[in-house]
Amino acid sequence: MKRNNFILLAVLAAVTIFFAGAALHAQEDKGVLLEFKPASGGSINYILTVDSDSMFTLYGLEKKIKQNVVTEFTMKNDPDAPPVKDAYAYAIEVLDEKITSDGEKVESPANPSKLSLKLMKAGKILASSDPARLQYFQDLIISFPEKPVKAGDEWKVETPFKLQNSDGSERELTAILICKIEEFKKYDGKNCAVIATKLSVADEKTGTASLKAGASGVMHFDYETGMIAAISNTINMDVRVLDEKTPTKKPIEASTLKSKISVKLGLKK
Numbered sequence: 001m002k003r004n005n006f007i008l009l010a011v012l013a014a015v016t017i018f019f020a021g022a023a024l025h026a027q028e029d030k031g032v033l034l035e036f037k038p039a040s041g042g043s044i045n046y047i048l049t050v051d052s053d054s055m056f057t058l059y060g061l062e063k064k065i066k067q068n069v070v071t072e073f074t075m076k077n078d079p080d081a082p083p084v085k086d087a088y089a090y091a092i093e094v095l096d097e098k099i100t101s102d103g104e105k106v107e108s109p110a111n112p113s114k115l116s117l118k119l120m121k122a123g124k125i126l127a128s129s130d131p132a133r134l135q136y137f138q139d140l141i142i143s144f145p146e147k148p149v150k151a152g153d154e155w156k157v158e159t160p161f162k163l164q165n166s167d168g169s170e171r172e173l174t175a176i177l178i179c180k181i182e183e184f185k186k187y188d189g190k191n192c193a194v195i196a197t198k199l200s201v202a203d204e205k206t207g208t209a210s211l212k213a214g215a216s217g218v219m220h221f222d223y224e225t226g227m228i229a230a231i232s233n234t235i236n237m238d239v240r241v242l243d244e245k246t247p248t249k250k251p252i253e254a255s256t257l258k259s260k261i262s263v264k265l266g267l268k269k
Contacts, residue, residue, distance in 0.1 A: 042077055046073055069100075071097040092116070125141065157177040160173070160175075193223050198214075212238040213236065213238070218231070233261075
């Protein structure tokens with residue numbers, strides 16, 4: 001009798017899993033609404049690893065720089081923030097940050113630090129308590145369409161930024177991010193949307209500066225908890241600044257910077 005009960009429970013469990021999986025696939029086929037939600041359990045911990053390999057020149061003098069930055073931070077719900085319709089408030093705290101530059105440890109100015117962030121459900125950042133530190137996390141968050149998406153769907157996100165000339169003036173440019181739903185799959189036990197991203201900035205030039213930049217990567221977004229599960233990005237950048245004050249017929253390059261940057265974000269185990 002006990003054996004029969006065991007078999008019956010096993011069958012019921014298998015049927016439950018089957019129908020749960022079928023319901024999940026039906027939801028994904030119909031479309032999934034991607035939106036951020038309050039941090040599961042009140043908080044979530046991440047590990048961010050950034051490896052950069054750069055070549056910097058200043059009037060012909062070259063300097064190679066290799067840097068590794070490993071940051072542990074937590075993202076918590078901020079109950080003290082005034083409510084905003086269709087948005088959530090998060091308190092981000094850097095718990096520990098280790099920096100190694102050319103094999104030597106460097107003291108981190110962000111260790112520790114805090115930042116409050118107001119984020120729309122669709123991923124648009126409304127406000128930050130520290131705009132200077134905002135860029136630290138802004139590159140990790142993308143805006144989602146305000147409607148369900150299916151595998152193969154694409155959307156575009158445009159972000160303005162400024163390129164500085166050697167004379168101190170600035171020119172506003174636009175970075176264009178193309179996002180595409182590659183598939184829906186399990187990742188680290190979570191039901192995720194796999195989002196391929198491709199960032200481009202046109203070969204922008206001003207009188208004294210030029211910029212080439214591009215990036216590609218993949219985000220795993222846990223659409224059930226409404227939080228990022230993982231990110232992997234590779235960024236390439238080429239910046240050149242001319243010195244127009246030098247008494248030559250053709251302006252010379254005052255400085256150049258070529259960088260390849262690898263960015264990985266994951267949940268702390």
